[in-house]
Amino acid sequence: MPKTVSRKALFTVALLCAWAAFWFPTYAAQPRAAARAPGAETRAAGLLAGRELGTTPLLDDLRELCDGIGGRPTGSQACERAVDWAVGRFRAAGVNSVWTEPYTIPGSWAGGHDQAECLAPVEFPVRVAAAPSTAPTPGGHALEAPLVNAGDGSREAFARLGDRARGSIVLVLSPEMKTEADLFAEYTRDAPLLAAAQRAGVAALLVQSTQPHLLLYRHPMGLGGEILPLPTAIVAREHAARLARLADHDEVRLRLDLPSRVGGPFEARNVVAEIRGREKPEEIVLIGAHLDSWDLGTGAEDDGVNAALVIDVARSFQALGLVPRRTVRFVLFTGEEQGMLGSAAYVLRHAAEISHHVVMIAFDTGSGRITGFYLNGREGLRRPVDQALAAVAGLEATDDTLEAIDGTDNFDFLISGVPNLVGRQEWAPYLPNYHAESDVYDVVNGRQARTNAALAAVLVWGMAERPEPPASHQTRAEVEKLLRDTKLDEQMKGLGQWDDWVAGKRGVSK
Ligand SMILES: [Zn+2]
The missing domain is CATH 3.40.630.10 (Zn peptidases)
Known part of the structure; x- marks a missing residue:
């Protein structure tokens, strides 16, 4: 309180x-x-x-x-x-x-009625919420694919998965959010995570909710207003944990439907x-x-x-x-x-x-x-x-x-x-x-x-x-010095805003 x-x-x-x-x-x-x-x-x-x-x-x-x-x-x-x-x-x-x-x-983005279901080795509904600025599942239809656990979603974790990531729905686990620093960390993880997932040729990305009690939230994966090509959703924390445990021992299959509407x-x-x-x-x-x-x-x-x-x-x-x-x-x-x-x-x-x-x-x-x-x-x-x-x-x-x-x-x-x-x-x-x-x-x-x-x-x-x-x-x-002194330059790099500043697209020019 x-x-x-x-x-x-x-x-x-x-x-x-x-x-x-x-x-x-x-x-x-x-x-x-x-x-x-x-x-x-x-x-x-x-x-x-x-x-x-x-x-x-x-x-x-x-x-x-x-x-x-x-x-x-x-x-x-x-x-x-x-x-x-x-x-x-x-x-x-x-x-x-x-x-x-x-x-x-x-680019425009509007969420639809997102649904997911674990099909094997056991059937149960999975709570998901599409990530804003990301593409719908292909053709606006449900996607069925194997689910693999990519741990923390780092470059190394994807390297360990090797070819298993290609064409799969990849699950990434998240620490629970306790402080505002955890919130910022969630945003700065996105750019390298998307890059690693795309390099690995994944079909869709599921990111574990940082909030307990099955709570879902909108987590935009990009901050430029453009639509990113990889279908991505937040998955309820406890459901993600269960899927990860299952995937460690069994072949897991998932149906994922993210009918987001995107436009120009x-x-x-x-x-x-x-x-x-x-x-x-x-x-x-x-x-x-x-x-x-x-x-x-x-x-x-x-x-x-x-x-x-x-x-x-x-x-x-x-x-x-x-x-x-x-x-x-x-x-x-x-x-x-x-x-x-x-x-x-x-x-x-x-x-x-x-x-x-x-x-x-x-x-x-x-x-x-x-x-x-x-x-x-x-x-x-x-x-x-x-x-x-x-x-x-x-x-x-x-x-x-x-x-x-x-x-x-x-x-x-x-x-x-x-x-x-x-x-x-x-x-x-x-x-x-x-x-x-x-x-x-x-x-x-x-x-x-x-x-x-x-x-x-x-x-x-x-x-x-x-x-x-x-x-x-x-x-x-003076602004340049302020950005360095406050380390805001590092945050801007993490959030993908630094290039616009350097190119003079945003901010004071003289
Ligand atoms: Zn706000």
Whole structure:
């Protein structure tokens, strides 16, 4: 269970809210564009926190998104409905403008009714879920073939199998996922695993689920939006273990049916809403989360709750009549699950004004408590974050880290030189439900989501209100150094993003 806010913290915030409520009439009565008395910014931060900790429609929005629309992979009708729904929510909030931005994804993929069955030496049904971005079984029909156990799926393991792998369904075993490091390891294994499997001429690949209790999840095998030719599925952990034991002693035959639908390029849309700044409208503070999700669950933790948070922060600014010094953009990206394609498209589309983005703030770890922020290699952001969050010091989100992460929508901003922050959150309840059937409304910690929204609102306000930008825009040489210093270059190589950076397809050019 995730930790919740301490009683002391709640008391501090309650005091702050009472104080803010006392001052609110004075503040709200001021003309919006007029110079404000010292302390007005802090009072506004208190008001925002108070509102978010109260009874905003954040959880109602999340319920509509998860239960009413459901799992929403980019390219699905559900994702299109979610985009229209989000536009409607921002409009209802009353922000200055709302629009969508189309971009192209190179290949479409939609999961079907996946089935597998062990045929020999004993018959039993096997739970499987096709891996996104991988081909269906040939002809869209079931495939029957011998199953062989390729252990950890390393090059050496395939070498030991020799010719037995050719034309077979190959089973690869996985360690159980206990930490976020295990999650990253699962992704970095994919490229060499696919290469070894294709060299060996396998017919299909079954990868053991890293989650116990027969839980299935979507595990994309590539992060470029292209369709990979080898039919691949995640197989329930306990079923995989049984198949492996059987295969060690007997000939095992399996029927596998992965009727995924694949297609060519298609158009997806990001949602952008904006509150124009009163003094520096050309300078932009961006808060973002991703609206798309996988489809086995309903994308509550990943990342519906934070999409609802972004909408809620916009609504609170409007409801309180707060017009920040800088422009605030509230962006709900799609294509994140295909490899952060929506945020990459945003950065390309806004190349001419990307250096006016003074900070990008992303949230993508569900409703786990925000303990601080990833500074993503930018030490200069530490103080501005502390200053912005001073108004909600009782919430104790001070555990900032210089560490940089690759794996959500801040990434293309980072390599484009934009100062960027990612909420550093406790990993539960996100991690045990990652991309899984169990990522549904019920697992979200609603009280914590509200506290996170309070922190997010206050941070955005502080960044938009401070006299100077929180940090400078970086040149290519500075980004290159940051990538090396934070070892993000190694992650980029592991995730297949490094070549695009070197070739100048992604990231700042000078
Ligand atoms: Zn996510």
